Amino acid sequence: MLVGAEAGALTGTALIAIIAMLGCAAEWFAGTGFTESLLPFAGSVLLLTLTGSLALRLWWWLRARLQPRVAPLPALLALGLLGGAGWFASSDMFRRELANLRSLVGGTEEAERAAIAHQVFAAYRRSDLTQMQRLLERAQAYLPVIRQAAEANGVDEEVLVGIGAAESSFSPRDSKDGGRGLFQITAPPKGAIEAVKQQLGTDRPDPFNHRHNAFLGAATLRHYLRDMEGDLFLGLLAYNIGPRNGGLRSIMNQYGARDFVTIQPYLKNLPRDYPIRVLTAALAYRLWRIDGKLPRYEEGSNARHIQAVGIPGLGETLRASRKGGAEPPA
Incomplete structure (x- = not known):
């Protein structure tokens, strides 16, 4: 059960982070020019992918050290991250980034x-x-x-x-x-x-x-x-x-x-x-x-x-x- 809660919490946190980062990129690189807009946005997506991969590796490294000490600690930490992400998702800043992403995708x-x-x-x-x-x-x-x-x-x-x-x-x-x-x-x-x-x-x-x-x-x-x-x-x-x-x-x-x-x-x-x-x-x-x-x-x-x-x-x-x-x- 703890593994399921941990995975769900991390997934939710990651989704909120991805939306926020893509929304920021959509705002920073708005436009139709290839070198001014499209190429930097594509680069930000690549950077986001690499960052996500590094964050996942870091989590597994941290988890391997926390779980032997207190078994529920990784799940509790993941839930804490989700709580923080949820608080951020209720902010005006996140709503603005969500609107930027909706404009990009819509x-x-x-x-x-x-x-x-x-x-x-x-x-x-x-x-x-x-x-x-x-x-x-x-x-x-x-x-x-x-x-x-x-x-x-x-x-x-x-x-x-x-x-x-x-x-x-x-x-x-x-x-x-x-x-x-x-x-x-x-x-x-x-x-x-x-x-x-x-x-x-x-x-x-x-x-x-x-x-x-x-x-x-x-x-x-x-x-x-x-x-x-x-x-x-x-x-x-x-x-x-x-x-x-x-x-x-x-x-x-x-x-x-x-x-x-x-x-x-x-x-x-x-x-x-x-x-x-x-x-x-x-x-x-x-x-x-x-x-x-x-x-x-x-x-x-x-x-x-x-x-x-x-x-x-x-x-x-x-x-x-x-x-x-x-x-x-x-």
């Missing part, structure tokens, strides 16, 4: 995620937090049914709250364009209507009923996420555009666009900021749940804290969309 997908994330953080920074807090207080009455609708349709509850905030500010009403209720339901896809019929055991979902409305909103989001192959940004944009003009998929095909970077220039007359507004409200809801308040972005170390909390739904969605694996469960 490529285009990670660049997209980071670009969207910083648009959301900037939108949160500009938000009237007093008004946002009032909105979230109004949302409390609807959260149980939103949670049920999200679970039934396999979508993110926090993102669904963000949609409700963007659509109605949690003041259910009918709008001039025909939208109804919490999620401003207009023309939900037939598949979404059929799904809600089964989920609620009703022959005709009523968008004037808050529960039905929330389930229709969740089922509609699920439909558009599938249509956009799991891409959250595009799924939210498609939700807002709806079926008019053939829907977002038709617009993308018309212009040869494949992602949010290539579709944004063509959205002059369409709600290009809608996904940002949804995710900003979702972020505020997450912060409200975690902190019990909405911290101001520019005060103290709040920016780092808010970025560490992360944006609902944005962690793996864009990456999954490129692999075709983001279909919500039925």
Whole structure:
């Protein structure tokens, strides 16, 4: 048992160290030049490999001398190293290096995620937090049914709250364009209507009923996420555009666009900021749940804290969309 604990602790420590070192290298040697960036980075990887080999040999040397004296000592020392590595992994420095490594490995997908994330953080920074807090207080009455609708349709509850905030500010009403209720339901896809019929055991979902409305909103989001192959940004944009003009998929095909970077220039007359507004409200809801308040972005170390909390739904969605694996469960 001690050998297993020792091996696990050393493995965990090594993984944290490797991530930190590669993150540092990615930051130091950022760029596209061969001699300025690529070659030094490759050299740092080689150096990391050699250092790891030497560290392993040193451990076996040390272990051979410690174990005869006190048998559990190597395992205890390994667990101590893991504890120190775990403490480091919770630091802002490690989060920064992890972000550097994600940018390096993630490529285009990670660049997209980071670009969207910083648009959301900037939108949160500009938000009237007093008004946002009032909105979230109004949302409390609807959260149980939103949670049920999200679970039934396999979508993110926090993102669904963000949609409700963007659509109605949690003041259910009918709008001039025909939208109804919490999620401003207009023309939900037939598949979404059929799904809600089964989920609620009703022959005709009523968008004037808050529960039905929330389930229709969740089922509609699920439909558009599938249509956009799991891409959250595009799924939210498609939700807002709806079926008019053939829907977002038709617009993308018309212009040869494949992602949010290539579709944004063509959205002059369409709600290009809608996904940002949804995710900003979702972020505020997450912060409200975690902190019990909405911290101001520019005060103290709040920016780092808010970025560490992360944006609902944005962690793996864009990456999954490129692999075709983001279909919500039925």
